[in-house]
Ligand SMILES: Nc1ncnc2c1ncn2[C@@H]1O[C@H](COP(=O)(O)OP(=O)(O)OP(=O)(O)O)[C@@H](O)[C@H]1O
């Protein structure tokens with residue numbers, strides 16, 4: 001249904017009887033614009049001037065008339081103008097590496113109904129546009145610089161070098177991670193809470209051939225069981241009552257060509273484990289409510305602080321899934337097993353801790369370091385970061401001495417001669433109360449309470465048993 005440009009009649013828009021007339025009315029402007037285009041109410045091109053064709057480098061034999069505007073100008077906003085009936089008076093569009101000012105106006109009939117739209121592209125070298133284009137260019141440069149800095153920041157944040165430590169244990173760990181990164185097998189990262197498992201998962205991805213591909217994380221403890229399946233495999237529109245009307249891609253699909261990080265894999269519900277295993281075996285997925293399958297190429301990296309072998313023994317984790325994800329296993333040593341890294345680690349963490357007063361860094365006295373080394377660090381590096389942040393808030397000057405650190409450490413701990421039994425009881429009481437409070441706040445919903453407390457479902461159930469809280 002291609003129409004020829006010269007004979008196409010424009011529907012009596014704004015009282016203009018024809019294209020010639022429409023353009024004629026703009027002839028005064030002609031010297032100022034570089035090209036012009038008109039679309040109809042369906043946003044199909046009904047006219048385009050010769051200079052615009054040249055600007056777009058359209059082949060002389062190519063006839064754009066009758067085509068949806070986006071087929072010819074992919075980023076066109078004329079559809080928005082037609083749909084809203086409102087002009088976009090000033091915008092900037094790139095053609096090749098040149099920037100042009102564009103102006104788009106709806107065309108309406110006498111009753112005000114939108115019949116189409118007209119777009120102008122203005123010269124980029126006219127004096128009256130120069131100030132704005134200069135400003136735009138300067139902002140664009142700033143943006144590019146900021147984006148590059150952000151990318152660098154992200155890369156260093158997650159690279160292996162950001163895992164601080166020079167102890168033998170850390171050196172071995174890093175050598176192993178480098179080796180594992182180059183192989184493409186599934187990797188399982190084991191270690192206590194706060195040891196840097198997530199950081200290492202990013203580092204493995206960064207060092208691997210998949211570094212340019214996506215890194216997609218799913219935290220098994222944070223997603224309610226009922227939603228996990230949709231989260232992994234995606235949803236087809238209307239798959240179940242209340243499902244999004246739009247299709248939603250699953251994390252498996254989003255991770256295609258890259259890495260899928262299964263955080264807290266020990267919390268993966270058994271039902272999902274079976275489905276998950278099938279996907280790993282078959283290398284393809286089927287979205288909820290769809291009959292089509294898609295090939296999937298992802299590398300699995302999983303992490304947990306739980307004892308998976310014990311979970312296999314009590315049948316809450318499938319052995320076959322375990323063998324699939326534990327092809328390469330990394331053990332991350334807890335902080336108390338690498339106390340020689342303490343000073344270096346503190347230095348790095350303190351560099352990331354702002355000082356309000358001036359820009360000079362913090363000074364940690366040797367006694368303060370010794371005190372930190374003596375602590376047992378159940379929360380590992382995350383706990384250390386918290387303690388240092390607390391110390392930073394307490395310290396009267398830039399010098400952090402043992403007294404400041406002693407105050408920043410969790411109550412009772414590391415204060416020599418402190419009654420240990422008393423501390424254990426105090427901690428237990430506080431924990432029990434926190435659980436009761438969370439249950440009250442969530443109306444007794446255990447998953448929600450666990451989420452609120454930031455612990456996994458299984459950790460939460462374990463605590464309920466330990467504190468004899470019956471529901
Ligand atoms: N070796 C390290 N060097 C520097 N920072 C570290 C190191 N290990 C951990 N961290 C920091 O400690 C915090 C906790 O690390 P991360 O989230 O990777 O731990 P995790 O093992 O996944 O913990 P969890 O089991 O609680 O999820 C993060 O802020 C991380 O940047």
Ligand SMILES: [Mg+2]
Nearest residue numbers: 197198263303
């Ligand atoms: Mg983690």
